[in-house]
Amino acid sequence: MVLILNGPNLNLLGQREPELYGRTTLEELEALCEEWGAELGLGVVFRQSNYEGQLVEWIQQAQKEGFLAIVLNPGALTHYSYALLDAIRAQPLPVVEVHLTNLHAREAFRQHSVTAMGARGVIAGFGILSYKLALVYLAEALEVNP
Template identity: 35%
Template sequence: MKKVLMMHGINHNMFGHRDEKLYGSVTYEEINERMEQKARELGVELEIFQSNFEGEFVERVHKAFFEKTDAVIVNPGGWTNYTIGIKDALAILKCPLIEVHMSNTFRKHGGTVRGDTTMLASGILIGMGAKTYTLALQAAAELIEEQGGTEQ
């Protein structure tokens, strides 16, 4: 079975309590429930991980490498532009890496996004609210299928 890791970054456990104009009213739990439902439909084994601690986040990336995870979906949130450690860890992965952001980061950041982690992504989905996550899972499953699985 295809293994996909969803990595939620800093403050994502607070979705549903954050700026509704940027993130909507969907909660962290609702996002994960939608992803789990989509994973069942796709026949994908999904692990969901969230941390507010950079070192813990990096350690989970390392674990994904050694477990030969087939694809990683990441929303680093505030770490997108400001952490070399997470960028360097994500660069280790040999599998498809899809970065997602619920809000339109170009609008949010005045038309420009540096995106240290974004540069590593196989693909990027932004600005479609909570749907971004299920679309990323669909894309991950298709990328894995196209590649016939991933050897790390």
């Protein structure tokens, strides 16, 4: 089972700057992740919060809840949340950071990820397919056989 966490403002997918983030809503993305996970033999649980502390708690509790890995889109917290970084580092599960846009092609303040220092890897710039690529990687890393 993979925990997919989404940070601040991702609840506005499909509405907020669709030229950057696409027209797929968070609910549609959740359905796609469930479909992709099923194809790969991975169950997924999808969560979103606009609150840093809630994301920290979910990361801290993930292993106790039976998750094997985490896919994390920290949103704007990517660029300054040492609390998320510490939570990622304090637990043993592999974390894959994902972003819809290519951070390196954005504003200077968006080009650095604090949270990536704790992640197994970062997938960015492929829109909603960034999530699918993270799941493909995790299925391979966890040696899941569909």
